[in-house]
Each structure stands twice: as structure tokens, then as C-alpha cells.
Amino acid sequence: MQSSTLYTMTRELSRPETSLSISARRTEARDAKQAKQLIQTYTTDVFGRINREESISYILEHSIFSLTLDNNQDTFYALAAFYDYPNVHGVSSNDWEEKWWKNFYGKNEETSKINAINTLFLHFFVAHPDFSEGCAEELINVTFKALPEINQILLCVPPQVTPESALEKYFQPIECDRSDTNCVVMICHRKDHFPTLFIRTARVQDNDDLAPLFNRYNDILKQTYGDFFVAELIESQDDNNKALVAECNGYAIGFMSISNEVNIDILNEVYSLSAFHGLRAKHPDDQWNHQMTEETESYLPNSDIYIHGDVTTHDDGNNHIKANPVLEAMQRAVGHGDSIESTTNITASVGTDKNNKHTKVNQGQLDHDSLTASDYITTPPIKSLEDLDNLQGDENSNNDAVLEIADTSSHRAKITKAQLAAEDPSRYIKPTLISQTPQFFGKEKAFAIQLFCISEVYEKRSYDFLQKAFDMFPDRDYCVITIPQMVPEFPLLQSFIRIPPRVNLPNIQELYLFHRAGLLRDISVERASEKHLDAIKRLTEHFSARERILNDFLDAVRSRKRSDTGLFLDAYIINVADRPSAMIIFSNEENIDYLRSQYNIEDFIYFNLHKRNDHIHLYHFVINPIFAYMTKIFIKEVLRKINKTCIYYPIFPRYADDEMLKHHSPTYATHYLLPVRPRRLIQYNLDQLKMNAPTDCVLGRLPSLTHSPFALTFTAIKLIMETKITINARIVIVGASTVGLAVLEALVMCPYLRFNNLTLISPHGMPGEFPPSHVRNLFLPSNLEYETEELNRLSLRSYVNIVCAKLISLNRPMKLAILDDETIVPYDHLLLCTGNQFHIIAPMQATVMNPLSKKAVPPKSDRMLFEPAPPNVLTINDEFDAAMVLKWLRMNHHTERKK
Known part of the structure; x- marks a missing residue:
């Protein structure tokens, strides 16, 4: 990841006559070589025999937080590495609070509050000899500033060893009740540097x-x-x-x-607040549809595909959403002929809106299908659009028709601002399924x-x-x-x-x-047992994946292995104020060689500095939504408790086998995991290489990995405390062309940025929805398209809102994209990436019913045929069109054979 400058200032360092402009940044791997040159005798006396570049790299790779001081000319001045456990021989990292600190130091009111959440341990420090004191002060100040939850930094020094004067000035020894300790602990308080306000x-x-x-x-x-x-x-x-x-x-x-x-009523109408009980206290008259998945799941970074259909009310009291014929055809094109119909149970005492004609059904990947399938939505009042009247102007200049498809389409594209102000807000694309908002x-x-x-x-x-x-x-x-x-x-x-x-x-x-x-900061982590079952049932009460989570939880606490495969499985509980608030289920990552060969994980870590058993595979992570922002702290604590350094979570494509999907559930933790780019794999000629061919894991042919390609998310202990820059600007990309997908890939894969409002507008959604097909790919120009397997390894749909529609008009002053079904998508930034598209050409003044010769009317490539095309004339612009062509060919081929 790119390092970012956290703090920059000009400070008088150790020499009174010298002033340096220095900046603090996150430490990079290349700093280990320069840090080695600053190691002094007292450095090894305090921190051990760390005099090799490999030893320094290992410390930096496993540190929770590390800082480097340099100037604008990359002159190296100091480095410090911090951990969440002490570097004391015989003291374990996972239980130092109970077995070491409380027995030796945690006797008074101040020291008894020290724990792994609010404390860092200094494991390594080097500084330029001429400026060591000023560098030490600067590193301490920046650490307290960058990590608000940290209240003290501890330094463990061997007996009869005096730290260098730069550290001794800012660290004071703590009294110990016993004299047989193997170290002296010194403390540096936040209040002396960057105090609480x-x-x-x-x-x-x-x-x-x-x-x-x-x-x-x-x-x-x-x-x-x-x-x-x-x-x-x-x-x-x-x-x-x-x-x-x-x-x-x-x-x-x-x-x-x-x-x-x-x-609060307005907030409940506009925002998804059901997971927080509508910001109200409980009441016996509350109307909450427990048949529906909890809205909390809509916070997960999954994809949403929006299709539009009519809502009809049936005698069974349910709302039945008639699927868009486009999506229905997509299903039938690959052999699923059943009509797509989504049924949502509605509380009997609440009416339904029959006039709502723009309804979204989540068609995300299968392991995320339930993320938004049961969100409780209502249409906001028209009052929220009243301000649009003030923007009335020239309707012709404010609406730019993107394409004059036909007279009716052109008329629909020319919506005026007055008409827009009078429209029902249901015309705006909704990020969740419209059914019924709960009443509190x-x-x-x-x-x-x-x-x-x-x-x-x-x-x-x-x-x-x-x-x-x-x-x-x-x-x-x-x-x-x-x-x-x-x-x-x-x-x-x-x-x-x-x-x-x-x-x-x-x-x-x-x-x-x-x-x-x-x-609250009273956080503890413990291994799960059957006594936690009731608490887990409460945490997962409205989760769509509740059954699979509970089954895996019982396997983990009873036998520590999965019942169907025998794979090792473990579970831990995170308590806040002694109440279970989160749960994680994981196993050891058994296919680490495959992941290393197929994904660019080494963009983030050095594999050689991690043991093979340092990697875990995440299956489930459930958290109380009120503690969602503490997810990275929970993950850090779990990794410390189990002595692991890396965590992996796969995202499977929507067509993957149920066998692959049933062991994973959607998780909020992906907000704090990094998407990993797939490697560009070499195509080997195995017949020529024979015995020199790569191993099966490099070729992706392991027996245990017969499932579909998946996207990989990941984080390591050294990355978990890094904060992403969040961007809420509404970025709308029109067209799933190669350029559009490349833009989405660049935004989504950026490890230090998080985009909350990415939207793709495309008639057939995101490519990669169909299983890979060599025959279907023959219809497409391979050099211009992302391959299905590569798209599945990126899983862009997990981070992008997808609108299945066509853009027909833009209202640039108001920044509105008007779609072919008259729904509207607001935007802050718009990218038009429609790409090259094939269309049926009609010569000038020519129609299908009255054709003219080419000599009479010269053809023009910009002339499009808007009338119904002949049944044997087809255009192929994406994988959906290709699938439909294959379907048409199969049907006609069978018909001819019958004749």
C-alpha cells in the first residue's frame, strides 16, 4: 500500500542551532536497510540482537503500527515499530494481560486499565544520533495523534540495562510488586504529548x-x-x-x-435504520416484518442489480414483483426457463403501493443474494423535491438527449424540470428492494x-x-x-x-x-463454547445465512472440525462489557500456495516473513451493528489471541455451486479487508515442458479447488490499523465496456480508498454473470473484453451498484441521468464509457418492408434501424447477446431437424 504522510512540521531537534523540516509516514519495506545503518550498541541492549536487515524486516512485517521520519529529500532520520504485546521472553502474546500484567504491574487504579486495546509496546527504535531526542518526541506525538484509542506506550527493558537518553526522557519506570521479573517496564502517557481534550x-x-x-x-x-x-x-x-x-x-x-x-420519521423514510430500531425505544405496537432479512445486511459491500417491474398484489397478501423481461431472458438464455418472480411477505396491517412501478430486485452473487432482498423501504415524501422548482429554466437546453431512439423515447427523454419536481420520488433508483418500511x-x-x-x-x-x-x-x-x-x-x-x-x-x-x-472500551476475546449459542442466535436473528452460521458454529464448538468435510474449524466470541457482540468462525488457510500463485498478495506482504500456519480463512463474521466501526479492532484482537497474522475471505460468483457458497456468509468485515488483484497467469505448453511443468497449485488444478474462480479479499496485522480515505461522491459510469470496467477496477482495487457510491448503468448489468463458455466467447472480440474468469476474480459487482437500464438523456445542470424507463439516477461525477456497439444499419429512406438497392441509396454507418429487425438479423455486443444467439441457433436447429 502507499504510505501516507501523517504529520508534517518544522521542529527544533536535538541541536539547538539546527532546525529540520521532517515528516512522519507509515514505514515501508525499503526502510529496513536504512534503519540497519542507525543501529547502535544501546539499540541491541534494549531490543535484542537486531543487527541484520532480515530481522528488522521481520519486526516491521509483524508490527501493528510503524512510523518513519524523513525529509522531503528522503533523508532517513528515525524509525519506530509498535506491537500490541510485550517483547519479554516467556510472555505469550495472547494472554499477557491475565498472566503477566495483572500479576506483576496491574495493581493500582492507573495500571489496571492497561490492556491490548489502549496500549502499544515499543519493539524497535532507531534514530539519527544527532537528532535522536527530537525524533523520539516526534514519533511519540504522531503515534498518539494517529491512534486516538491508544492511551499509553510501554517499553520493556532488560534488567541492568539503561535505554538511550532519547527514550529515557519520555518513558518513566513502573513500580513492580515482585523483584524476580525479567524486565523493567517503562511507560509514556498520552497526557504528556497529545492529551485528551x-x-x-x-x-x-x-x-x-x-x-x-x-x-x-x-x-x-x-x-x-x-x-x-x-x-x-x-x-x-x-x-x-x-x-x-x-x-x-x-x-x-x-x-x-x-x-x-x-x-426521526423523515430519517426512517429516507435511510435504512431498521437495524437500529428506527432510532426509537421498543414499543409493543412496533410493526417489524421478521420474515425479511435485517437491513444491517444491506451495509455489506455487495453488488446490487436494479431491475424495474410492476408490483401487483395477490390474494395471498404478498407483493409479487414481475421481473424485467431482460433479466428473465438472461436466465432462460442459459437454460433456466422459469419465470423470475420475487415474493416479499408484507405485514398484514400495512398497505401496499400499487402505483410503484420502479422496483429493484437484488440479483447479486449467490452468496450475497439475501443482502438486500428484504430491506424495508418506503417512498419518501414529494416534499423532498420541492426545491427543484427553483431550478426551472430552459427545458430544451437543460436536457441533452443521448440518443434519439424513437419518437416515444425522445419524448420521454425531454422531461422538464417542472415535470421532474412533480414526479413521485419513486422514479429515483433505489439501493434496496421496495416493500414496506417497518413502523416504530x-x-x-x-x-x-x-x-x-x-x-x-x-x-x-x-x-x-x-x-x-x-x-x-x-x-x-x-x-x-x-x-x-x-x-x-x-x-x-x-x-x-x-x-x-x-x-x-x-x-x-x-x-x-x-x-x-x-x-465502551471493555473488550475481551474468548474461544466460543456452547454457552454462547443463545447469544449467537440473537446476533443472527434476521440474517438470511443464519442456518449455515449456526451449523458451522456448533461444529466449531463441539468438534473443532466441519461435520461434512472434517476440515478444522474454530470460533471466537468478542465481548463488549462482558456481552457477546461479535463472532468469528475461521479455519487454517490450507491453500496458501494456490493463493500466492493466483493473486498478487505480495503487493501487501512478504510471504517469506510469515509462517505457513500464520494464515486463516474467514467463513463467518457476525457483529452487532452498533459496534460496526470497531470491526478492525475486533479483527486485530482475534488475530492476537490466535497468534495469526493474515486473514483471507473469498467472494464467489453468483453461478458458483451451492457447495462452495454454503460455508460462507456475507460479512461486514469486508469493509476492512483489501481486494487483491488476480495475477496475470502464464500460459504454459505442458506437452513440451513435461517434467519441467509448474506444480498443480500454480496451474490452479488442485483437487480441493475444483470450484469456480473467486475474488479474494485480505488483510494482515500490519495493515489492519491503516485508515482508508472514504469518498461518498456519487460516481456514475455508463456502459460496461472495456473502458468502463477498467475504470471500476482502478477505483475498487485502490487499497487506500473506499468508494461508497459507485454506480454502473448497463442494459445487461455487469459482465461475468454467466458461467464461462468457450463457444459463447467465440462470438465476442476477445481482445476488447474482460474474460469471465478474470471478472469473477475481481468481483467488481461486490462494490458497485448496478442499474440494468439504458441512458437516454442527461440533465446536466441538475446532474441527473434519465433512463429509458424514466427512472432517474443522480450523480456528482459522470463517465460515459459506452464503447463500440454493433447496430443494425438501415440505408437512407429505406425500410425493411420497402428495400432499395445500394446503388439507389448509399448506405451510411450512422443510420440505425429503429423498426423491428428481421428475426434472422442479430447484434452481439456482450455475453448476454451471445447467449441469446446461441439459444436462437439451438432452437432453430432443433426445429429444422424435426421438419
């Missing part, structure tokens, strides 16, 4: 400190409300509205305005952040506001905040959970949520 109620006098802070970022508030808008906002505090200030060194450096006056009637349990600003220097401590904010409203359990989609995600939101919208309106904002329980 003091949060208090705002005062009018804070305006002098806060007004310049607001104006530095934006002067809109000043222009709108005047110079004293902060003071007026502070004065307006009452029981429902509060203002908080973060104070440091006597100055106000941050501000937060909160209110418990939240329109309990007491409101949420408050909102209305205004927030903090100095850039202290923005990593934004989390400190939350405890005081919940103290202001003790009866509220949820904190919500909305931001425009084009606003970058700031550090405060890294502790929040993003809530997906039900409907993508043009002016919609991103909703983030935080639960009061997220303030």
Missing part, C-alpha cells in the same frame, strides 16, 4: 476563539448571520439545544452544537450534531466530544450527523457508522450514526 459547555466569551476558527474554513456563516453568530448560537441554548467547546491550554479549539429535536412507535432515542468545527491540529481528538454530548442528553442513545456527499469524511466520522439511503434523491446527504455503547 477537555470538553465543557460553551460560553459566550468563547466567540473570540471560535469565530476565527470558523472563518478559516468557511465564511458563509459569517456572511449569513453576522460576526457574532457563534455567540448568538451559544446564548440560544436550552433544554433541547446544547453547545459544547473543546478547550486546550485555556483556548477554545473546537465547537459542537447538538439538538434533540430530530425528525417508541420514544425517540436520537439527537443530532447540527454544527461542528475543530482545529486541524486537534481533529484526531474529535471523538472526545461524544462522551460529553451523550451526558447532555442522558435519555438518548444515538447521535446522528448528516454531511453533503461531496464533503470529505473527517476524523470524527471514523467512529460513526454510515447508513445507506433508501432512495438516492439529488439533494440527499450522507447519514452517520453513533451509539452510546460505542464509548
